[in-house]
Amino acid sequence: MIVFTKESINSWLMLSGDTNPIHYDSESANRAGYSAVVVPGMLLAMPIKQTLIMDGKPGNCIEVYFKHIAILGKSYEVIQKENYVNFTDCDCGSTVAFGRKTDRQKNEPKGIIKFGEHILKKEEIYARLQTNEGKYHPIVTLESMFFAQMLNCFKYSNIWGVTGNDWLLSGNLLQANSKLYYKTMAINWINQNLKIDFFMMSFSDYQPGNNNYISVFYDATELGIRSNFLFVIKEW
Numbered sequence: 001m002i003v004f005t006k007e008s009i010n011s012w013l014m015l016s017g018d019t020n021p022i023h024y025d026s027e028s029a030n031r032a033g034y035s036a037v038v039v040p041g042m043l044l045a046m047p048i049k050q051t052l053i054m055d056g057k058p059g060n061c062i063e064v065y066f067k068h069i070a071i072l073g074k075s076y077e078v079i080q081k082e083n084y085v086n087f088t089d090c091d092c093g094s095t096v097a098f099g100r101k102t103d104r105q106k107n108e109p110k111g112i113i114k115f116g117e118h119i120l121k122k123e124e125i126y127a128r129l130q131t132n133e134g135k136y137h138p139i140v141t142l143e144s145m146f147f148a149q150m151l152n153c154f155k156y157s158n159i160w161g162v163t164g165n166d167w168l169l170s171g172n173l174l175q176a177n178s179k180l181y182y183k184t185m186a187i188n189w190i191n192q193n194l195k196i197d198f199f200m201m202s203f204s205d206y207q208p209g210n211n212n213y214i215s216v217f218y219d220a221t222e223l224g225i226r227s228n229f230l231f232v233i234k235e236w
Contacts, residue, residue, distance in 0.1 A: 016148040037072040041175030048099040059101035116153030160206040183224035
């Protein structure tokens with residue numbers, strides 16, 4: 001059973017730099033139509049990815065799709081069914097999110113815009129891996145580090161004339177799905193600083209009154225790890 005506490009959510013927000021108020025302010029969450037603080041999508045996805053990486057089945061891509069939101073204080077359960085993992089609400093049994101492992105080859109997206117890069121020092125990486133040792137697989141830990149740096153660069157991007165940070169602060173930006181591509185042996189060597197590149201897909205004009213989507217991804221080429229994230233800007 002998994003219960004997201006205020007402490008666990010705040011710890012993730014401190015690490016990731018996520019400024020979306022629905023993840024820490026109950027009034028903002030209420031205005032967005034939720035009964036309580038909303039669990040960040042990346043934090044929710046980590047136990048799903050952990051289960052799929054550790055199951056020993058073949059595959060080099062983990063896909064996670066969000067159907068509903070998870071909220072502070074409720075109980076959830078990870079249930080594995082063959083090649084799928086469901087993240088379910090213990091009270092009603094409904095699926096909040098689900099993941100699967102595939103052999104999908106990573107494609108090279110067209111129409112991409114590089115919006116930043118970051119150098120992670122090997123000392124930072126080792127320190128984080130040691131902190132999470134026994135809790136998450138190293139690939140899941142690394143992805144969370146890369147995501148945090150990507151989000152930091154995203155804040156300064158211009159999207160439809162608005163900064164990424166302002167979209168976050170609006171409370172309207174939510175994660176819709178993600179795809180993690182990895183090599184099983186990727187983390188067996190980290191003897192140097194790692195360069196991570198951040199990209200954004202070119203997007204169509206903003207459509208008021210509709211849900212609008214933003215696709216971003218990072219590429220840690222030296223490790224063979226890449227994640228694609230699809231975000232939706234909800235119109236309440």
